[in-house]
Amino acid sequence: MVKEAKHTKRPHACPRCDSTFRYPSECNRHMRAVHEKRRDYQCPHCAAAFSAANHLTMHVRTVHEKRRDHACPHCAAAFGAAGSLTTHVRTVHEKRRDHACPHCTAAFGQACHMTRHVRAVHEKRRDHTCPHCAAAFGEASSLTVHVRTVHEKRRDHACPHCAAAFTLASHLTRHVRTVHEKRRDHACPHCASAFGEASNLTMHVRKVHEKRRDHACPHCAAAFGAASHLTTHVLTVHEKRRTTRAPTAPLRSVRRAA
DSSP states (O other): OOOOOSBTTBOEEOSSSSOEESSHHHHHHHIIIIISOOOOEEOSSSSOEESSHHHHHHHIIIIISOOOOEEOSSSSOEESSHHHHHHHIIIIISOOOOEEOSSSSOEESSHHHHHHHIIIIISOOOOEEOSSSSOEESSHHHHHHHIIIIISOOOOEEOSSSSOEESSHHHHHHHIIIIISOOOOEEOSSSSEEESSHHHHHHHIIIIISOOOOEEOSSSSOEESSHHHHHHHIIIIISOOOOOOOOOOOOOOEEOOO
16 A cells, blocks of 8 residues: 655655655655665776666765865865755854754754654664664665675775775765864864864763763663664673774864863
8 A cells, every 4th residue: 555645745655664755756766775775886996886876976976086076165175066065064064953853852954864863763763674683774874884894894995194994985084084184173162172073062062061861771771862872882781792893083072272
C-alpha cells in the first residue's frame, strides 16, 4: 500500500519510509540510493561509488581535482559547490538555525540535519545495518563511513603536513584548520572558550552552560550531552567492545585573550 504524502509541497511519499519529495524523480533516486543501496556511478580514480552522476562529478572535482571554486567572503573557507558555500555562510557566519526540533530545544542550520536528529535521537531509528558487524545507523552515509573506516580501514585523504590520514575529505579539512592552522573561529558567547568547529561550540554550550544531558543510556543511569558519547558508552561499557576510530581534530577549546 502506497502511503499518502503528508505535505502538499512534497506530494511524493516513499513507500518504505517517511520521506517525502517534490518530484517523482527525487523519490525514485531516494529508493535506489537508500533502500536498494545502488551505487551505479563508480569513481575512475578510487573505490568510491555513488547513486547519482552529479554526486560522482562533485566527488571528482573536490577530492581528486581539489577544486574549491566557491570562496567564502568572510573567511578563508572555500567549497566545491555553491550550495555548500551558502550553507556555510548561513550556519557559520550568520549563525542561523532555522530548523527547530519539534521535540526538544535543538535547532539546526539545515533541514536534513534536523530530520536526521529526530530520527536518530527521538525515534531511535537505526535503519541502516552493517553487513559485517552488529552496528546500525540512522543514515546511509554514516553506514558507508563506518564500513570504510572500521572494516576496510581506508584512509584515502592524507594530510600534507603530517602523517594523519582520513576517510573523508571534510575530516582532513577540519584537521588542517584546527591542528595545523590553529583556527578557532567559533567563540562561546558565555565564556572565553573558542573552537575550531561549530558543532564543538554547540556541544560545549549544551554541556557546560546549559548542563544538558539529553542522551540517556537505556541500560544504566548514565546520561550524556552528545549522542556519540552515549554510543561510545554503550559499546565500551555494556557491550564490552573496543572500537577503532580514525584520528580527528582535537575537541578541546582554547581560551581567547582578554
